[in-house]
Amino acid sequence: MSDVSKTWKIIIMAISAPPLLLMIIAVILGDEITGQSFKRFANALITGYTFSAGLLFINMFFYADSRHRPLAPLFGMMLATIFGSLITLWLLSQGDLLLEENGSVRAQVLSNIVRILVSLVALIMAVAVAVGGTFVAITSRPKRKLFEEE
Amino acid sequence: MQAALWFWLPAIAVVVGTGTALSSKSDLIKRVSKIIAAIGFVMVLFSPVTVPESPSSAAGHLLGSIVGPCALLATGIYLLAFSGNVEVGKLSSTDRKVGSACTFLGLVWLEGMHWWTWTPMMNGEINPYWLVFWPTFLLLSTGLSSGAAFSLRYLGDSREQESNFMLVISSLTFTLTALGMILDGPNISAEIFRDSFWLAVSDIFGLGLGVGLSIIVFAFVIWVYESSLPPTKSLDAPSQQELVQASSIVAKHIGGEQE
Numbered sequence: 001m002s003d004v005s006k007t008w009k010i011i012i013m014a015i016s017a018p019p020l021l022l023m024i025i026a027v028i029l030g031d032e033i034t035g036q037s038f039k040r041f042a043n044a045l046i047t048g049y050t051f052s053a054g055l056l057f058i059n060m061f062f063y064a065d066s067r068h069r070p071l072a073p074l075f076g077m078m079l080a081t082i083f084g085s086l087i088t089l090w091l092l093s094q095g096d097l098l099l100e101e102n103g104s105v106r107a108q109v110l111s112n113i114v115r116i117l118v119s120l121v122a123l124i125m126a127v128a129v130a131v132g133g134t135f136v137a138i139t140s141r142p143k144r145k146l147f148e149e150e
Numbered sequence: 151m152q153a154a155l156w157f158w159l160p161a162i163a164v165v166v167g168t169g170t171a172l173s174s175k176s177d178l179i180k181r182v183s184k185i186i187a188a189i190g191f192v193m194v195l196f197s198p199v200t201v202p203e204s205p206s207s208a209a210g211h212l213l214g215s216i217v218g219p220c221a222l223l224a225t226g227i228y229l230l231a232f233s234g235n236v237e238v239g240k241l242s243s244t245d246r247k248v249g250s251a252c253t254f255l256g257l258v259w260l261e262g263m264h265w266w267t268w269t270p271m272m273n274g275e276i277n278p279y280w281l282v283f284w285p286t287f288l289l290l291s292t293g294l295s296s297g298a299a300f301s302l303r304y305l306g307d308s309r310e311q312e313s314n315f316m317l318v319i320s321s322l323t324f325t326l327t328a329l330g331m332i333l334d335g336p337n338i339s340a341e342i343f344r345d346s347f348w349l350a351v352s353d354i355f356g357l358g359l360g361v362g363l364s365i366i367v368f369a370f371v372i373w374v375y376e377s378s379l380p381p382t383k384s385l386d387a388p389s390q391q392e393l394v395q396a397s398s399i400v401a402k403h404i405g406g407e408q409e
Contacts, residue, residue, distance in 0.1 A: 007304045015297035018324050019289050023351065025328055031344050041352035048360025056368040058169075072378075076371035084364070107205070110158075114209045117161070118279045119286050119353050121213075125220055126290035132227030133319050134298045137312035139234025144308075 039096075044119075046091060047112040050084035057081045153204035157197040163190030198272070208272055212279040215270035219259035226253030264330060269337040276337055285343065285350035288327040295320035 057077040092105045167187025171180050193200070195217070197210030229249025233241040262268040264284060270277040299316035302309040330343040388396070 010304055011297055011300050014300035015293045018292040018296050018320060019351070019354075022289065022292070022324065022327055022331075022347070026331055026344050026347060029331060029340075029344065031348065033348060034345075036345075037348045037352040040349050041356040044353045044356025045360045045363075048357040049364050050360075052361040052364035053367065056364055060368075060371075070375065073371050073375040076374070077368065080364070080367045080371065110206060114206050114279070115282055115353065116357065118209060118212065118282045119350075119357060121216075121220075122283045122286035123290055125223070126287055126294055128224055128227060129291050129319065129323075130294035130298045130316075132224075132231060133295060133316055134302065134312065135231040136227060136234065137302075137315040138309075139231050139236055141235065141311060143235045 042091070043108070043112050044116070046084070046088040047109075047116050050081065050088050051113070051116055053077070053081040053084050152201050153206055156200040157194065157204055157206050157210065160190035160193035160197070163187065164194060208277050209279050211272050212270055212277050212283060215263070215277065215280070216260075216283065219256045219263075222252045222256030222259065224256075226250065226256055261326070264326075264338060264343075265335050267336050269335075271337070276342075281338075281342070281346040282350065282353065285327070285330075285347045286353060288323050288330075289347070289350055289354065292320050292323040292327060295323065 057074075057080075060074050060077045088109070089105060092108050163186050167183045167185075167190060171183035171187060174180050174183065194210045195214045197204070197207040198214070201207050226249045229241060229245045230253060232239060233243065233246035233249060259268070263270065263280070270280045295316050299313045299320060302313040302316060306312070327347070330338075330340065331347065332340055334340050335343075
């Protein structure tokens with residue numbers, strides 16, 4: 001295994017280790033993964049796919065700009081987004097994925113979108129803390145000499 | 151209809167306005183987009199007043215509750231980072247003190263929402279989106295800070311001190327999450343927090359998988375299109391005459407005989 005791939009594996013493990021440890025603590029405290037968690041997972045999966053596919057569809061316009069505006073990839077990505085939306089609506093209309101507080105498919109879809117936006121705000125703040133903290137740590141240290149002649 | 155007008159339309163304006171402001175090349179469009187995004191943001195903040203009956207307005211309420219501590223935290227981190235040893239645009243030592251105070255106040259404010267009585271409450275109940283935001287933020291912060299610590303250690307050169315600082319941040323957020331699972335707060339019991347924790351884990355895994363799938367589909371669509379394109383026409387090898395001409399031009403420009 002090369003040094004680079006070893007380093008990346010260590011970093012991915014470092015990112016996953018604290019959340020996994022917290023999950024172990026929660027299990028030790030007697031929690032079980034409930035059906036509600038699986039419903040939330042499924043809702044997040046289908047909403048995340050459709051939301052992200054929609055954004056990538058918009059991004060496809062920029063790709064098309066650099067390729068003499070071909071229609072095929074635009075059409076392909078549009079189909080992928082529509083497919084995601086239809087699957088989302090179909091799965092929600094089966095009723096098994098509706099969370100307790102939402103009585104209709106429309107309410108569940110809107111609730112999923114709001115939750116994804118709140119999760120995105122949490123992600124942005126967490127990235128600000130991690131990246132900002134790293135910058136603070138780096139710039140707080142006295143300037144290092146690169147060469148003895150400096 | 152009221153919710154569409156007072157919450158969803160402004161929310162779309164925030165997303166579209168921000169996206170356009172970041173991607174447009176025209177200064178006028180950028181300025182207009184920023185104004186549209188700002189108006190949308192203010193309208194979303196006021197949605198608990200304009201459409202109190204809509205469940206979505208709880209998101210506007212949460213945004214109004216966390217905008218203060220998040221702004222303090224972001225400002226504090228910015229002031230601390232740029233008052234250190236930076237090559238250009240270094241801020242003063244007073245800014246460093248202000249930055250420290252902002253970061254500290256922002257953290258205390260956010261912690262007070264869990265461990266004290268500042269929890270965002272709506273109609274006498276905990277705002278449901280606070281129970282989405284808080285565990286997600288803690289979980290991602292502890293993971294990303296730990297990732298940053300190991301990146302500094304393994305990718306950086308002599309960055310152990312900085313790596314240790316990031317490990318402290320990761321440990322702090324880890325401890326706060328673990329404490330929340332064990333100890334009751336005045337409004338949020340340990341059991342409610344643990345339930346929210348599992349739901350946040352489900353959200354993060356679901357979102358990650360969903361986004362990953364869409365990226366794979368995106369790559370697949372581009373790959374199918376690119377592979378259907380005819381191969382580009384390659385040029386013939388240069389002739390002897392072209393090579394002689396090229397070497398004479400190169401010879402004119404090297405050697406320094408004319409200088």
